[in-house]
Amino acid sequence: MAVRLKFPLLRFFGILFIILGVVAFWVLRPIRETIFTTEKFTPLRNDVLAKKYLPIILPHALYGAPERILYRMARDATGAIHIAYHPYYANEENPHAGFGAAASRYLYTGGLKLQRFIFGPADVELIEVILSNAGIVLELHYEDAKNYNPKSFSVRHEAKAVQNPASPFCFETRSWNHMFALVAAARCTGVNPLPLAYFNDDEWQRLKMVKKTEAILRRNRAHRIYERVAAN
Numbered sequence: 001m002a003v004r005l006k007f008p009l010l011r012f013f014g015i016l017f018i019i020l021g022v023v024a025f026w027v028l029r030p031i032r033e034t035i036f037t038t039e040k041f042t043p044l045r046n047d048v049l050a051k052k053y054l055p056i057i058l059p060h061a062l063y064g065a066p067e068r069i070l071y072r073m074a075r076d077a078t079g080a081i082h083i084a085y086h087p088y089y090a091n092e093e094n095p096h097a098g099f100g101a102a103a104s105r106y107l108y109t110g111g112l113k114l115q116r117f118i119f120g121p122a123d124v125e126l127i128e129v130i131l132s133n134a135g136i137v138l139e140l141h142y143e144d145a146k147n148y149n150p151k152s153f154s155v156r157h158e159a160k161a162v163q164n165p166a167s168p169f170c171f172e173t174r175s176w177n178h179m180f181a182l183v184a185a186a187r188c189t190g191v192n193p194l195p196l197a198y199f200n201d202d203e204w205q206r207l208k209m210v211k212k213t214e215a216i217l218r219r220n221r222a223h224r225i226y227e228r229v230a231a232n
Contacts, residue, residue: 032214033213034212034213034220036228038074038226038228038229040077040226041075041076041082041229042074042075044074045073045231047196047198049073050073050196050198051193051196054069055069055085055169055170056169056170056171056193056194057172057173058170058187058191062095062176063173063176065194066088067195068195068197069087069194070085070086070196070198070199071083071086071198072084072086072198072199072224072226072227074226074227080132081133082130082131082226084127084227085127085129086127086199087125087127087178088122089124091109092176093109094109094150094177096150097151100152101150114217119208119221120208120209120221121208122207123177124207124221125143125179125180126141126143127140127180128142128224136164138163139164139165140162140165140169141159141160142159142182143157143179144157144158144160144179144180144181145157145158145175145177145179148179155177155179166185168185168188169182170182170184170185170188170191172187198231199230200230201230204230209221209227
């Protein structure tokens with residue numbers, strides 16, 4: 001009996017090996033090369049200016065609050081200054097009930113921890129402020145949750161842009177994966193700003209912000225192209 005089962009068992013493992021190899025190739029194959037040149041931008045570091053326009057993020061009872069905010073900055077060919085703020089969270093997790101939320105906790109943020117495999121450790125978001133060369137706020141960019149359903153496995157991102165916004169910028173957290181909504185500045189009255197630091201290269205590499213090549217299960221974090229070169 002053992003002899004008769006030998007070859008069928010080998011065929012089974014052979015087929016399984018081929019299937020796993022095809023799956024691994026499909027999810028890990030390069031799909032996009034990252035360009036690291038930022039020819040139209042000049043990297044800057046100005047802690048005073050970055051602090052002046054630092055977004056304030058209201059803490060959320062279920063979704064927590066960022067521990068700090070990291071930033072990078074650059075000047076474009078027109079003289080406009082771009083500031084990319086990155087709220088930093090130690091982790092993210094869907095705390096809600098439902099099958100989708102539970103699957104997210106097991107597969108994405110916990111258990112298999114696909115989030116760390118795809119993006120890297122911790123959770124790093126993006127809010128961008130663009131200033132004219134005269135220091136006038138031209139644009140504010142951030143991501144909101146589109147048609148948010150807390151019981152779903154994932155959250156759809158919706159890019160938002162506000163022209164000529166008034167500072168200070170006050171945000172509330174709209175989803176467990178830390179998407180934001182811009183709210184009235186008065187709501188942030190009395191809320192202490194988060195610690196701010198320049199996003200140095202050591203931290204940039206540790207958090208795996210940008211990959212040389214992207215794949216289905218290896219993706220760049222949210223950032224702007226001018227951030228790919230740090231200021232000296």
